[in-house]
Amino acid sequence: MTYKFKARLSSEWVLEKPSGTVLPLSEVLRVLAAVDATGNISGASRACGMSYRHAWGLLRHAEKEFEMALIETSRRQGTKLTNFGQHLIWANRRLDARLMPTLESMASELQEELERLYPESQPRLRLHASHGFAVEGLMQLANGMDMSPLELRYRTAIEALASLDRGECDLAGFQVPVGEFELPILKRYGEWLDPTRHRLINLAVRNTGMFVKRDNPKHITSVADLVNQDVRFVNRQIGSSTRFLVGLMLEQLNIDTSRVQGFDTSEFTHMAIAAHIASGMADVGIGVETAAWRCGLAFIPLAKERYFLAVHRDNLDTPHMRRLLDLMNGVEYQGYVSQLVGYDATLMGRVETLEEAFGPDFARALRAGR
Incomplete structure (x- = not known):
């Protein structure tokens, strides 16, 4: 038997409130990036494989937690990110770019270690x-x-x-x-x-x-x-x-x-x-x-x-x-x-x-x- 999997590591950041409640940001950031790319929430929800209602709810909940608007909508320009929203997705991209080499190297080491456990590796x-x-x-x-x-x-x-x-x-x-x-x-x-x-x-x-x-x-x-x-x-x-x-x-x-x-x-x-x-x-x-x-x-x-x-x-x-x-x-x-x-x-x-x-x-x- 040989291995049939690939080890992967990924980065994710969350917001932790003083009460200890944690707000995961991965889905919010994914929707924001999709809004930035498509110019509207409908297109963003389709790109992310989720319902319009779910995407809208994610953004509104995040805005409530941040106490800052993430998107703004107008009839002429559609939906675009606010300055705060733009900074969020670029912070995430910078994080991914900075950590990617480390995570890929560590995943490769983990993969090698796991493979050695199989006799036909x-x-x-x-x-x-x-x-x-x-x-x-x-x-x-x-x-x-x-x-x-x-x-x-x-x-x-x-x-x-x-x-x-x-x-x-x-x-x-x-x-x-x-x-x-x-x-x-x-x-x-x-x-x-x-x-x-x-x-x-x-x-x-x-x-x-x-x-x-x-x-x-x-x-x-x-x-x-x-x-x-x-x-x-x-x-x-x-x-x-x-x-x-x-x-x-x-x-x-x-x-x-x-x-x-x-x-x-x-x-x-x-x-x-x-x-x-x-x-x-x-x-x-x-x-x-x-x-x-x-x-x-x-x-x-x-x-x-x-x-x-x-x-x-x-x-x-x-x-x-x-x-x-x-x-x-x-x-x-x-x-x-x-x-x-x-x-x-x-x-x-x-x-x-x-x-x-x-x-x-x-x-x-x-x-x-x-």
Whole structure:
């Protein structure tokens, strides 16, 4: 007998009154998001699979508890969220984006532990990678098909490569910007990349840039604008490659990071950065274009990044790795990544040596990094 379930963890927040009474908010937040998307309660109730009366009752009860209006209705504009209602759903989106990597990693650990209890459980490929939408899709497809399961741990690129070097994972995800910042990034990775032992699997090329509100009220056009007094920045976490890239760009302009308001404010995913800005907590952040598009933000391109999965050369021909490569080269996954805004899947699945990927300057960068 093999396992026939998948472990999942999810976040949910509640309101607890002084009396100890608890008000769950999951359904309320789901209806609010649906009202925001459809523009009326009828459409929202259908989208949520509940009756109009139930949806209306949820919102009215929540308004009573909050002592604030959540929606407002007019004949011309239909139903829309109040400012308070908008802030509620963006707070929830920010929470989900912030916790998602942790919850997915913990669920993967739980799944692995439970599977070991079954005598016919399969060995798993272990993927450590920085957060990205292509990685999310790969995880979903791999674990939804008849192939060996894929275990995911979200790590910074440095942490992932160090895990591969120690034999703690089978694949390590990392990104490298195209152009002038490629060599400095490679020097940073050099300690853990060995041309004789490692090979690289191309995943995708993605657009990285600045997120701002759709109307760009602070008139932000470049990294130089991060020092403007009225601009609030939100950064990626310490150790992330995106944060390191921002530092390189500021250094090129002779701008000390202490001059950037919010440089030490950090989020762990691209979606968390986007939600942070969409909810009005910051004016600008940096991440991949997909997140900006999903949150209705404007996107200012800064760099193209190549995303790779590093693997030990001797593991490329194992049955599990071959099945993963077949998945990556298949129509379904290629189509999934191709529809991600700002992603290019042209080279997906191609296996290269480090020299083939980075050219003759790689060896020099590697020596300088060690």
